[in-house]
Amino acid sequence: MKGTNLGEFEEVVLLTIASLMSEAYSVAICDEIERITERQVKLGVVHSVLNRLEEKGFVTSQLGEATKARGGRRKRFFEVTHAGKATLQKVKAQRDELWSLIPEFNLKMI
Amino acid sequence: MSNKSAHQPPRWADRFLEWYCRSEILEDLQGDLYEHFERNTISKGKRKARQIYCLDVLNFFRPYTIKKFKIVNNLTSFIMFKNYFKTSVRSIARNKLFSAINVIGLAVSMSIGLLMIAFISEVFSFDKFHKDGDRVYRVNNIYQEQQEDPTPFATTSIIMSDRIKESIPGVESQVLMTRGFGGDAKLDEKIIPISGLWATEGFNDVFSFEILQGNPETMLSEPNSIVLTDETAKKIFGDTDPMNQTFILGKEDLYTVTGIIKKPPFNSHFTFQALGSYITYTNQNRKGERGENWYNAWNNMWMNYVYVKLAPNTDVNDVNQRLLALGEKESEKYEHITITSELQPLYGMMAGPDLSNNIGVSIGGAVIWVLAGFTLVVLLSAGFNYTNLSIARSLKRAKEVGVRKVVGATKRQVFNQFITEATIISVIALVFAYLIFMFIKPHFLGLDPSIERSLQLEITPILFLYFFIFALAVGLLAGFVPAMFLSKLKTVQALKNAGSTKLFSKVNMRKVLIVIQFTLSMAFIISASIAYTQFKYALNFDLGFKTENVLNIELQNNDWQKIETAFASIPEVQMISKSAMIPSVGSTYLVDMKYNNDSTELFYNTIDENYIDLMDHEIIAGAHFTKKSSESEESEVILNEETLKRFNLGTPNEAIGKQVEIDENNLTIIGVVRDFHYDKLDQGIKSFGFRNRSNSFYYVNLKLNSSDLPATMAKIENAWNEVDPVHKLQAQFYDENIESAYSEYVIMGTIVGFLAVLTVSIAALGLLGMAVYTAETRMKEISIRKVLGATEGSLVSLLTRGFMWLLVISAALAIPLTYLLFEQQILNDIENRATIGVLELFTGVLIIFAIGILTIGSQVRRAAKANPAQTLRSE
Known part of the structure; x- marks a missing residue:
């Protein structure tokens, strides 16, 4: 297993996979991120991130059923592994802790 | 959708x-x-x-998407290699006939390939020893008269050197050289003839010949300085130090040795024994108004070479543009000629185009390509043999492939195995090829003196590497198709029914290969016989004068009067004449001729009063030259019929007495000579004239009438030695002169003929293999037919028919193709040539048919004669 650090974009992708449940394959992930973050996302970037996440052991993947669309090519569906979930939890906890340390007036200024 | x-x-x-x-x-x-x-x-x-x-x-072409290098797979291949090697060697040893055919064919063709590799790598190694040679160029002139085809020259004008200094930026250094330096070096009692070039100080800046003694910057600066090669210095001075010594060169010029250069290496495109300082040449020739004018003339471009070294990062195209502009501007002075210039890189000179007035020998790019093409054809022929025989034989290997595949071999592994086998064969062939190569090398070099002068074909270690790579490449290419074919076999089919001919869907490809092979072989034979006819034709051509029993002797700067007197006393010498050159063997002299505001270039020869009689030229009007004192000015000319037409001088009789301007002299036409071929036969007849000047003879022509030629020759030699003991007699019969002028046909004929024999033998070997194979596989069929009553004759015709058809198709392709090639391309530009007859076209084809019938017939007859009981019993 490589380093368990989660980059910002990796975190977004991982969360998207979790949120998409059983429909998480690269193009769908790409669309979802675009919809939520309202920024242009390149398929190539998502692909390499998915590859990295899989190497780190945060996601697993398997091929789905063949359909008529996509030139008959099967989709690869991703699923967050236990390690992935744990890391997400950890990141969220860290963020929450930081949030809790911020006095409320500091944020209202914005 | x-x-x-x-x-x-x-x-x-x-x-x-x-x-x-x-x-x-x-x-x-x-x-x-x-x-x-x-x-x-x-x-x-x-x-x-x-x-x-x-x-x-x-x-998406990123590290994580790219296929990983399959180490595991390669490791197995590596381990399996031993096995492949073993199976290959066994299979080669088992099929002795096929292996022998393949090895012999490949060895023979590869020996030609080796020759070619040695040849090409030597040609491209020329001049590489010069430092910064990639920046060195020669200024070549392109001479165009009116609208005629421009002619490229290696020479340029003397003034070019100054013009470059004035107006062409980016030239780091340059050297101007002129031919014709040399003469007899006299020191004490010794007389040693030397020859070389006049050269400016820039010589050592542009070139990097090794300097043994002297200051490279100044050795050519002073008048009457001479730089010798170490070899020449030793000849003249022996073991004494030659530096600063003086000696007399030519008539009475005293030269001082200012430098010693190591003899130019073999792979230099020009060579010299000595260099004279250019200032000496200038002082000698830039005298008087006429000398000055000619010295600086833009069309004084027949003897001088300018080499430049460009500064780093100079754009060659830019310099060429400027040279072109310069040439166009300078040519404006001349009415009918345009002389422009361009740069030729030093490294391309040996393999470069054929240029007139070249400084040394060059092989010429075209020759290299032609020879490489021929070699490729011979190699292809042998490669086709391998492919054909291997595919034919694969019937027997199919089971092996099946088993290998069942055990788990991948397609690639089977492929590797058969490629390995082909490579082993080609490496074995390489060994034999090398031996053959060593055998044919001296014969190739001995084809022509000019080849021997310019090539050594020395074997360097790097060549061995090239040879080995070449053998591997041949193996890979020859083995590719069979290996593809065998590796694609379906396992089940291969095991179930190995004898099935369904496996052989490639049969048509085999036929195509055979047809190509024989088409090429026939084309070769036809070409060789056409070249030979062309040579015969040129030798027997009626030139318009008689060359029998004429002996041409070079004067070698001797006084012609002394030589003439010496020869006149020999009784076998019927007639003596003198001339400036020998016409009809390829060299020509040109001069400007003007008449009525019209001008052209006149080809000419300078002759004495006996020449026309001696050579039996026909004078159709007017008179011969008469004997004049040697001081008298040139005043008369004899022109050919073509010149009269060119200038509308009227009928021969009308032309007599008219005045024409030749070389700025007014000459009277005193005679008209019947048109004759003064140049080689590939050129047409243009304006030609005989001039009569007593001081420009270089040859004596003797008409001999002798019953004992060796004795006469000995007498002539004795007479010569009495007048000139230093130089050897240089005498050649006119017929020999002509023969050597057309030696290119002989060389070409010899090479093509030799290659034709090779391709034919290789193709015949392949045919033999195929015939053996066919006879073997159809043995049972033949036996059954025989039992059922077929006669031997009908069996032979049954088995031969297929092959014969292939030969007929090849002939049908080869004859028209070769005919068109020669008619449209090769012989098209030649003015006088033999027509291509039926004989030349069909002899080759007949020879091949005979060989084909013999090879196939012998095998087929054996099969047809075999006792059917023997073959059918062993089921």
Whole structure:
């Protein structure tokens, strides 16, 4: 297993996979991120991130059923592994802790 | 989807993706890209979508998507190699006949390949010893008279050197050289003839010949300085130090030795024994108004060479543009000629185009390509043999392949195995090829003196590496098709029914290969016989004068009067004349001729009063030259009929007495000579004139009438030695002169003939192999036919018919193709040539048919004669 650090974009992708449940394959992930973050996302970037996440052991993947669309090519569906979930939890906890340390007036200024 | 193809992404991009992408992620990645593509087609249009698809495919070429180098797979191949090697050696040893045919064929053709490699690598190694040689260029002039074809020259004008200094930037250094330096070096009692070039101080800046003694900067600066090669210095001075010594060169010029240069290496495109300081040449020739004018003339471009070294990063095209502009401007002074210049790189000189007045020998790019092409044909022929025989034989190997595949060999491994086998054969062939190469090398070099002068074909260690790579390449190429074929065999088919001829869908390809092979062989034979006829034709051509029993002797700067007197006393010498050159053997003299504001170039020869009689030229009007005192001015000319037509001088009788201007002298036409071939036969007849000047003779021509030629020759030699003991007699019969002038036909004929014999033998070997194979595989069929009552004759015709058809097709291709090639391309530019007759076209074909029938017939007859009981019993 490589380093368990989660980059910002990796975190977004991982969360998207979790949120998409059983429909998480690269193009769908790409669309979802675009919809939520309202920024242009390149398929190539998502692909390499998915590859990295899989190497780190945060996601697993398997091929789905063949359909008529996509030139008959099967989709690869991703699923967050236990390690992935744990890391997400950890990141969220860290963020929450930081949030809790911020006095409320500091944020209202914005 | 109805119009599916319209919605497809570009195929090449898809292919590329499939090629590089790892199989684990290929499917879904491709799916994703398709999905994007379909979306983009709708939102952005087809074209844009296709563009994006291509970009995406390139974009995905990343480390994690690329196939991993399959170490495991390679490791097995490596381990299996021992096995492949063993099986290959066994299979080679088992099929002795096939292996022998392959090895012999490949060895013979590869020996030619080796010769070619040695030849080409030597030609390209020329002049590489010069430092910064990649920046050195020669200024070549292109001479164009009116609208005629421009002629490229290696020479340029003397003034070019100054013009470059004045107006061409980017030239780091330059050297101007002029031919004709040399003469007899006299020191004490010794007389040693030397020859070389006049050269300016820039010589050592541009070239990097090794300087042994003297200051490279100044050795050519002072008048009457001479730089010798170490070899020449030793000849003249022996073991004493030659530096600063003086000696007399030529008549009475005293030269001081200011430098010693190592003899130019063999791979220099020009050579010299001595260099004279250019200032000496200038002082000698730039005298008087006429000397000055000619010295600086833009068309004084027949003897001088200018080499420049460009500064680093100078654009050659830029310099060429400036030279072109310069040439056009300078040529404005001349009415009918345009002389422009361009640079030729030093490294390209040996393999460069054929230039007139070249400084040394050059092989010429065209010759290299032609020879390389021939070699390729011979190699192809042997390669085809291998392919054909291997595919034919693969019937017997099919079971082996089947078993290997069942045990788990992949397609690639089977492929590797058969490639290995082919490579082993070609490496074995290399050993024999090398031996043959060593045998033919001296014969190749001995083909012509000019080849021997310019080539050594020395074997360097790097050549061995080239040879080995070459052998591997031959093996790979020859083995490729059979290996592909065998590795593609379906396991089940191969095991179930190894004898099935269904496996051999490649039969047509084999036939095509045989046809190509024989077409080439026939084309070769036909070419050789055409070249030979051409040579015969040129030798027997009626030139318009008689060359029998004429002996031409070079004067070698001797006084012609002394020589003439010496020869006149020999009784066998019937007539003596003198001339400036020997016509009809390729060299020509040119001069400007003007008449009535019209001008042209006149080819000419300077002759004495006896020449026309001696050579039996026909004078159709007017008179011969008469004997004049040696001081008298030139005043008369004899022109040929063509010149009269060119200038509208009227009939021969009308032309007599008219005045023409030749070389700025007014001459009276005193005679008209019947047109004759003063140049080689590939050139036409243009304006030609005989001039009569007593001081420009270089040859004596003797008409001999002798019953004992050796004795006469001995007398002539004695007479010569009495007048000139230093120089050897240089005498050649006119017929020999002509023969050597056309020696290129002989060389070409010899090379093509030799290669023809090779290709034919190789092709015949292949045919033999195929015949043996056919006879073997159809043995049972033949036996059954025989039992059922077929006669030997009908069996022979049955088995031979197929092959004969292939030969007929080859002939049908080869004859018209070769005919057209020669008619349209090679002989097209030649003015006088033999017509291509039926005989030349068909002899080759007949020879091949005879060889074909003999090879096939012998095998087939043996099969047909065999006792059927013997073959049928052993089931």
